[in-house]
Amino acid sequence: MKILFGVQGTGNGHLTRSGIIIKLLRSKGHEIDVIISGRKKDKLWGIQDLKPYNVFDGLSYESKKGKIQKLKTIKNAGIFQFLEDLKKIKNDNYDFIISDYEPLSAYLAKKWKKTSIGIAHQYAFEYDIPKTGYNLFTHFLMKKYAPVDINIGLHWHHFNQPILPPIIEKIDLHDINEKSDQIMVYLPWEDIKFVSKLLSKIQNITFLIYCNVEKEMVEKNIKYRPLSRKTFLKDLKESEGIITNAGFETPSEALSMGKKVFVKPLKGQFEQLSNAKALKQLNLATVVNKLTKKNIEKWCLKTERKKIKCEGVADQIIYWLEKGDFDRLNELKSKFWN
Numbered sequence: 182m183k184i185l186f187g188v189q190g191t192g193n194g195h196l197t198r199s200g201i202i203i204k205l206l207r208s209k210g211h212e213i214d215v216i217i218s219g220r221k222k223d224k225l226w227g228i229q230d231l232k233p234y235n236v237f238d239g240l241s242y243e244s245k246k247g248k249i250q251k252l253k254t255i256k257n258a259g260i261f262q263f264l265e266d267l268k269k270i271k272n273d274n275y276d277f278i279i280s281d282y283e284p285l286s287a288y289l290a291k292k293w294k295k296t297s298i299g300i301a302h303q304y305a306f307e308y309d310i311p312k313t314g315y316n317l318f319t320h321f322l323m324k325k326y327a328p329v330d331i332n333i334g335l336h337w338h339h340f341n342q343p344i345l346p347p348i349i350e351k352i353d354l355h356d357i358n359e360k361s362d363q364i365m366v367y368l369p370w371e372d373i374k375f376v377s378k379l380l381s382k383i384q385n386i387t388f389l390i391y392c393n394v395e396k397e398m399v400e401k402n403i404k405y406r407p408l409s410r411k412t413f414l415k416d417l418k419e420s421e422g423i424i425t426n427a428g429f430e431t432p433s434e435a436l437s438m439g440k441k442v443f444v445k446p447l448k449g450q451f452e453q454l455s456n457a458k459a460l461k462q463l464n465l466a467t468v469v470n471k472l473t474k475k476n477i478e479k480w481c482l483k484t485e486r487k488k489i490k491c492e493g494v495a496d497q498i499i500y501w502l503e504k505g506d507f508d509r510l511n512e513l514k515s516k517f518w519n
Contacts, residue, residue, distance in 0.1 A: 183212045187286020190220035194430025199281045200230030287327040297329040302429040305334025308342035314454040343510040346491035347433035365420040366390040427453040439488040442466035
C-alpha cells in the first residue's frame, strides 16, 4: 500500500502514536509519505520513527500560563500559508490517507477525493463520550479542523461506542519501580517558573521535570531534564507517578504502567477538559483545575494506583487496514475491551 500519513505536531502524543503505526507499516513493506504540521521543526522531539518526513506550519493554537488564547489563536492561525501548502503537496497515487488529527492530510484527501481515515484520540469525540466545555467554537473546530471519512477514536474506555484503547509503545513491565520517592512532571502548557517555585516548597520528594532546557540541572529537590523520548519512558518507569496536563498519550503511558496520575487540564481547551472529566468519571486520576502546594502534597501521599490494558492496538489496526474492510469498525473494536 502507498499511504500519505499526516501527523499533528502539537503535543507529544500524536508524534509518539503515529511513530508506532508508521514504523509497523514500513516494516511490512508499505510505502509511507509523512507530513507533520502544527509545530516548528526545531520544537519537535521524539520523531526518529517518522523519518523521512516533511514539516509544514499547519494550524495550531496559542496558550499562556495554562490557558488557551482564543483571539491570538485565530490571529496566528496561518490560514493563507495553510492554503498555499495545500497547493504545494502533490498527489502521488496514494491508496488512501491517514490523519492523526492533522489538517493538511485531511483536506488533501477531500481535494484528491481519496478515502481518509482518522486515527487519534480526538476522533473519539465524534461519539457519545464524556464531554465538557463544548460550545459553538469547539463544535466548529472539532468538525472542521481535520475531518475524515472514517473515525478511529482512541480512549481509556469504550463508552459503548466503536472506540479503541490507546496506542502506546511496547513497555517491559517486569522492571517497573513500584516504590519510588520520585515524581515525574511534564507540563508543556504551564509556566515552568511557577511550577518550579511551587514544587520547591514540597519537602521529602524529588521532582523530575521534563521541559525546554539544554542540559540536565538540579536545584534543591528538583531535577530538570531536556525533552527526550529516549529517556522519557525510562524515567516514568522509575517514578511513583506523574503530574501532567490532561492530554491523552502521557496519562495513557502512565496508566499502562500502573502509575498514579495527577492532571491539570489546559483552561479553555475542550479536549483536555473532557479528558479530565473522563479520568475523574473512570476514577483513573486525580484532577485539579489549579496547581497548589496543598493538592499536590495530598496526591503525593496517595498509594492507590489504577492500570489499563492497551496491548496490540496498532497491530490490529494495521491488519484491519491491510484487509480494507473500512466499514467494519465494530469488528475491530471487538478485539479489545473484555
